[in-house]
Amino acid sequence: MAEEEDKKMIEIYVMGRRYKVPEGLTIMTALEYAGYKYVRSCGCRGGFCGACSTVFRKEGDYKLMMDLACQTAAEDGMFLVQLPFVPAVRAEFEIDELNIEENDNVMLEHYPEIARCVSCNTCTKSCPQDIKVMDYVQASLRGDIDRAAKLSFDCIQCGLCSIRCPADIKHYHLAQLARRIKGRYIDPKSSELEKMVQELKEGKYDEELEKLCDMSEEELKKVYDERKFQKEG
Amino acid sequence: MSDGYPEYMRKSIEKVEATREKRASIDFERMKPEESQETLDNFHPDYRKEGKHELKVGPSKGELAPIELAELLESPSIIDPSEIDLSQVDYDVEILIVGGGGAGTVAALWAIKEGIDPKDILIATKLRHGDSNSMMAQGGIQAADKEVDSPVTHYLDAIGGGHYTNQPDLLKALTRDAPEIIKWHEKLGIMYDRDENGEFVELPGGGTSRYRLHSAGDYTGMELMRVLMDESRNKGVPVLEFAPAVELLTDEKGNVGGALLMNLETNEYYVVRAKSTIMATGGFGRLHVQSYPTSNHYGATADGLIMGYRVGIPLRDMDSVQYHPTGAAFPDQVIGLLVTEKVRSLGGQPVNADGELFVNPLEPRDVEAAAIIRECYGKEKGITTPTGMRGVWLDSPLIDFKEGEGTVAKRLPAMVRQYERFNIDMTKDPILVFPTLHYQNGGLVINADSSTPVDGLFAAGEVSGGVHGKNRLMGNSLLDFNVFGRRAGITAAKHARRSQKPSKLTLDHLSKYNKELKDAGIERKNPSPMLLPEYRGKRVLERHLDVQVTL
Numbered sequence: 001m002a003e004e005e006d007k008k009m010i011e012i013y014v015m016g017r018r019y020k021v022p023e024g025l026t027i028m029t030a031l032e033y034a035g036y037k038y039v040r041s042c043g044c045r046g047g048f049c050g051a052c053s054t055v056f057r058k059e060g061d062y063k064l065m066m067d068l069a070c071q072t073a074a075e076d077g078m079f080l081v082q083l084p085f086v087p088a089v090r091a092e093f094e095i096d097e098l099n100i101e102e103n104d105n106v107m108l109e110h111y112p113e114i115a116r117c118v119s120c121n122t123c124t125k126s127c128p129q130d131i132k133v134m135d136y137v138q139a140s141l142r143g144d145i146d147r148a149a150k151l152s153f154d155c156i157q158c159g160l161c162s163i164r165c166p167a168d169i170k171h172y173h174l175a176q177l178a179r180r181i182k183g184r185y186i187d188p189k190s191s192e193l194e195k196m197v198q199e200l201k202e203g204k205y206d207e208e209l210e211k212l213c214d215m216s217e218e219e220l221k222k223v224y225d226e227r228k229f230q231k232e233g
Numbered sequence: 234m235s236d237g238y239p240e241y242m243r244k245s246i247e248k249v250e251a252t253r254e255k256r257a258s259i260d261f262e263r264m265k266p267e268e269s270q271e272t273l274d275n276f277h278p279d280y281r282k283e284g285k286h287e288l289k290v291g292p293s294k295g296e297l298a299p300i301e302l303a304e305l306l307e308s309p310s311i312i313d314p315s316e317i318d319l320s321q322v323d324y325d326v327e328i329l330i331v332g333g334g335g336a337g338t339v340a341a342l343w344a345i346k347e348g349i350d351p352k353d354i355l356i357a358t359k360l361r362h363g364d365s366n367s368m369m370a371q372g373g374i375q376a377a378d379k380e381v382d383s384p385v386t387h388y389l390d391a392i393g394g395g396h397y398t399n400q401p402d403l404l405k406a407l408t409r410d411a412p413e414i415i416k417w418h419e420k421l422g423i424m425y426d427r428d429e430n431g432e433f434v435e436l437p438g439g440g441t442s443r444y445r446l447h448s449a450g451d452y453t454g455m456e457l458m459r460v461l462m463d464e465s466r467n468k469g470v471p472v473l474e475f476a477p478a479v480e481l482l483t484d485e486k487g488n489v490g491g492a493l494l495m496n497l498e499t500n501e502y503y504v505v506r507a508k509s510t511i512m513a514t515g516g517f518g519r520l521h522v523q524s525y526p527t528s529n530h531y532g533a534t535a536d537g538l539i540m541g542y543r544v545g546i547p548l549r550d551m552d553s554v555q556y557h558p559t560g561a562a563f564p565d566q567v568i569g570l571l572v573t574e575k576v577r578s579l580g581g582q583p584v585n586a587d588g589e590l591f592v593n594p595l596e597p598r599d600v601e602a603a604a605i606i607r608e609c610y611g612k613e614k615g616i617t618t619p620t621g622m623r624g625v626w627l628d629s630p631l632i633d634f635k636e637g638e639g640t641v642a643k644r645l646p647a648m649v650r651q652y653e654r655f656n657i658d659m660t661k662d663p664i665l666v667f668p669t670l671h672y673q674n675g676g677l678v679i680n681a682d683s684s685t686p687v688d689g690l691f692a693a694g695e696v697s698g699g700v701h702g703k704n705r706l707m708g709n710s711l712l713d714f715n716v717f718g719r720r721a722g723i724t725a726a727k728h729a730r731r732s733q734k735p736s737k738l739t740l741d742h743l744s745k746y747n748k749e750l751k752d753a754g755i756e757r758k759n760p761s762p763m764l765l766p767e768y769r770g771k772r773v774l775e776r777h778l779d780v781q782v783t784l
């Protein structure tokens with residue numbers, strides 16, 4: 001979006017070709033400035049969807065780095081390429097039928113390849129969210145689903161971990177399974193919610209709601225302005 | 234210590250630090266109705282008459298809409314009906330869902346529960362499945378499920394926040410279905426924040442009188458969206474990605490019978506015939522109304538409004554647009570990105586260049602936003618960035634000061650990470666914010682069962698209007714896409730079961746619409762829907778050759 005012509009310019013290389021772009025852009029907006037219109041590799045533009053995985057190298061460095069194009073500043077001398085999609089397979093399951101009480105091997109059963117983890121930690125190093133990926137793979141292997149779910153919570157499913165894994169583990173799919181099991185089976189359930197759902201079934205609030213629906217603006221204003229605010233949660 | 238701030242901004246930060254202890258105990262008085270009206274009138278972008286255009290054609294002729302939207306509505310379609318062969322049906326389904334975000338995915342899951350075979354559903358979406366505004370929501374989702382709360386109070390908060398313009402039956406559905414939705418989420422395995430007994434940890438939001446906001450860290454939308462997608466994959470719902478709908482298709486009677494899709498990579502079109510079509514295309518942040526930056530995802534370009542309007546669905550409340558009070562204003566790379574309201578729910582305060590608190594941190598969104606704009610452009614007490622953007626401080630370290638060290642890091646990891654990437658430590662330093670274009674309050678008119686005035690078409694989520702009236706409260710739109718996505722899925726399934734396949738598909742409604750445009754003497758050059766916003770550099774576009782290169 002930046003069009004200020006008086007800005008300091010930097011040089012980036014997009015799939016080998018050199019472009020001059022102003023300083024202060026992300027990799028994503030720098031590519032756009034250079035003339036690319038994204039179809040793939042661009043989703044949320046805010047670090048939440050994992051569509052914009054980027055592999056890059058900085059001038060004078062030998063290391064290949066990975067990050068999100070929408071959340072990384074473009075720097076002078078960057079060599080860039082985008083990875084729009086990781087074609088990793090995912091295990092299907094029926095959430096209602098995962099019996100984790102009688103089966104402490106659920107993770108391994110769905111993703112047997114985790115047993116091949118060589119603990120190289122490359123997955124952790126390639127994660128743009130700084131998640132301890134290898135640790136949650138190990139936790140899954142031990143059957144510690146709660147820990148795997150917690151450790152992986154910030155995963156945006158970009159797939160960079162799986163692309164670099166020498167054991168072909170599908171980390172981000174594995175993590176999704178762990179989190180759903182935790183949410184469904186491990187976390188204790190809310191009794192307050194249960195009570196409210198029951199009350200609603202019995203029609204407890206229907207009359208009052210109906211009354212509000214029929215109120216004039218004047219009447220509503222009055223009740224609204226008289227609301228009491230809850231002080232502490 | 235973060236070093237992402239230039240020296241002169243640091244000086245102002247020192248003033249924020251100097252007043253922190255004193256501010257911590259201030260309960261800033263909420264604005265009286267007269268003052269909030271005056272602030273809105275003078276400073277809220279929505280109250281600027283020049284930003285609006287009176288629609289000259291279509292079912293909402295005579296009503297106001299933002300100029301950026303009106304230009305698209307009053308333009309011809311990007312397709313030319315005479316070039317399209319509708320006799321070849323590529324996908325023949327019971328239910329077509331346009332948009333694979335929150336509402337669309339929820340609709341698919343509930344259509345299946347209602348008895349539709351997953352294989353008879355098609356989700357057609359513009360980017361990847363899940364690339365959507367839903368994925369980006371941080372703060373949380375409202376549902377009244379505590380002893381001190383009830384759907385009645387929820388209703389009242391929302392209708393007051395919406396300036397009494399909400400459609401009552403929709404709002405009743407929203408607040409009444411909410412607890413059941415959370416219950417469904419429990420079953421799907423969504424990881425909400427809970428205490429050791431399993432009760433939800435709930436926070437207040439702007440304009441809510443109760444602690445009612447359920448969250449999953451500050452990745453609430455992502456947690457919802459990734460679970461919904463995962464479930465949709467388990468069920469085997471077919472999804473066509475990078476294949477947006479470009480127009481709806483109608484039968485001889487003008488009822489909707491499917492849509493025309495476009496493969497964004499090959500530019501070929503696909504004809505979809507469907508007994509029921511659900512519009513779930515989300516919002517319009519990428520129109521950058523009044524040149525504001527936006528928090529929305531790349532595909533939020535109002536396509537559903539355009540397509541729906543052309544088949545005859547009226548729009549409502551389009552004259553009101555939601556600007557989130559706190560978008561990022563610094564550094565340049567993150568301008569417009571959302572700084573979740575949760576920062577204020579947790580105790581963060583907006584503070585001016587001199588370190589003064591100037592507004593209650595939890596006013597309704599429009600008032601809060603107007604107050605921040607007033608501070609920057611009315612009272613000249615904002616902070617100007619090196620590239621000329623103005624903003625006020627959001628004192629995030631105050632949260633740790635009040636709640637104990639580590640609270641920010643624990644409760645707002647996504648935010649902390651976003652700033653860390655640019656060398657700013659928001660647990661130690663405040664962050665600079667200014668309102669950002671956030672939410673489309675209005676939209677396509679719907680009934681409480683998510684049906685629209687045109688047979689065969691259903692709509693849910695941000696693309697629809699009425700639920701929130703002219704101002705949505707935080708946490709009510711994640712709820713909206715669940716409540717009405719579910720209703721749309723169920724109603725569309727029932728409709729499909731009792732309907733015949735449309736015998737003939739046409740684009741007659743386009744010819745009719747084009748004629749209306751012509752009769753009104755309108756000649757615009759913004760063919761729509763827009764599909765993707767244009768961000769390429771000016772220089773490149775000036776030298777752009779419109780040539781097809783043959784492979």
Ligand SMILES: Cc1cc2nc3c(=O)[nH]c(=O)nc-3n(C[C@H](O)[C@H](O)[C@H](O)COP(=O)(O)OP(=O)(O)OC[C@H]3O[C@@H](n4cnc5c(N)ncnc54)[C@H](O)[C@@H]3O)c2cc1C
Binds near residue numbers: 454530671
């Ligand atoms: C940064 C951010 C933070 C938010 N935080 C909160 C919060 O804390 N609480 C809350 O309640 N709400 C929040 N919201 C609002 C809420 O997330 C959205 O309003 C809601 O998720 C919209 O859901 P939806 O299904 O209607 O639209 P979306 O989830 O956006 O889905 C629409 C989908 O349709 C696709 N699409 C668009 N055009 C076409 C086309 N022509 N053909 C096919 N597909 C198309 C889009 O690409 C997208 O995938 C936030 C929004 C944003 C942007």
Ligand code: FES
Binds near residue numbers: 042043046047070071
């Ligand atoms: S575009 Fe979504 S993470 Fe970058």
